[in-house]
Amino acid sequence: ICSALNILTPMAASYGGWKLVCASRVFQGLCQGFIFPSTHTLLSKWAPVDERGKLSTYCYSGSQFGTVIMLSASGFLASSFLGWPSVFYVAGFAGVFWSILWYFYGGNSPAEFKSISPEEKEFIEKSLNVGEKTENKSTSTPWLQIFTSLPFLSLMLVHCGHNWGFWTLLTKIPTYMKNVLDMDIKQNALLSALPYLAMCLMSYVFSYLADVLSRREVIPLSVSRKLFNSIGHLIPMFALVALGYVTKDNVDLAVGLLTIAVGINSATYLGFQVNHIDLAPNHAGVLMGITNGAANVMSIIAPLLVGFVVQDSSDPYQWRLVFFISAAIYLVGNTLFVIFGRTEIQTWNSPQPKHTMNAKEKEIE
Structure with missing residues (x-):
């Protein structure tokens, strides 16, 4: 849906102006809200425990990689004979192409994926402790236990704090x-893409370090x-x-600090x-949906607060207050996660027994 809307964006701009384009973008955003929860659900079924961090990094760093590619290529596409609409066509058809590949070659789980080897399937399922499903089990979402779980609440708060600072x-x-500072980095495609490129590359560095620490059993998973x-x-x-x-x-x-920070x-x-997958693999998608939504x-x-605090956009003192607020939120969110965060599977992750009728209920029926 998002890819189709992206392809239709130039048409929306021609026939409906900015209002129709905005409506299209809002609908795209709503549709994309399913991506992270769905990805987490897939990771919970495909990623062995020891490779969970590495594989999730590979998945989510793709968004940064795509951003780098499109920021770098958009200028060339817009200046070509196809014009600015080609930016939306290329991105849209890339999404359509991926969707087709996923439809034919993707799999919800090792058990449902026909092309997987028996050895790989056994390895993944053994790592995740996947056993036989019984008829009296169901994975109904334990809403009360989720919202009264301290590890989950700390996870939600650190996610909120991270988004505040990151955006x-x-x-x-x-x-x-x-x-x-009198420098418009948006006018330079390379500088605009640089923070995303740094994030993409650094994610692989951190993934390698985490993998080394895990394989050598230097530190436990919770500490990692x-x-x-x-x-x-x-x-x-x-x-x-x-x-x-930083002065003018x-x-x-300033560019270096921004690049490093991102x-x-x-x-x-x-x-x-x-951590959503650590806490409850059976409900990883739901947990990601909740925390990502919040x-x-x-x-x-965050941008609304910036507009309230910064009345004069050229006043560095007003901007410092914004930065201090964001830094404090970063600190508080991380501190809560360090204190209350856990990596052990929570008791409410286990499937709950279905309601079965007792003898009296059967007699009444």
């Missing part, structure tokens, strides 16, 4: 650099999750604060962003 970096730092989560929060936190003190004479330093954020792929609300509130 402040991506959406407001360019405005700060333009109005305070909290370590990489802290790296992905604290370094961007300090970078945000430092950006507020050090624009290169790039280091990728460490969270091995932290809270995979976190996206922060993505809306």
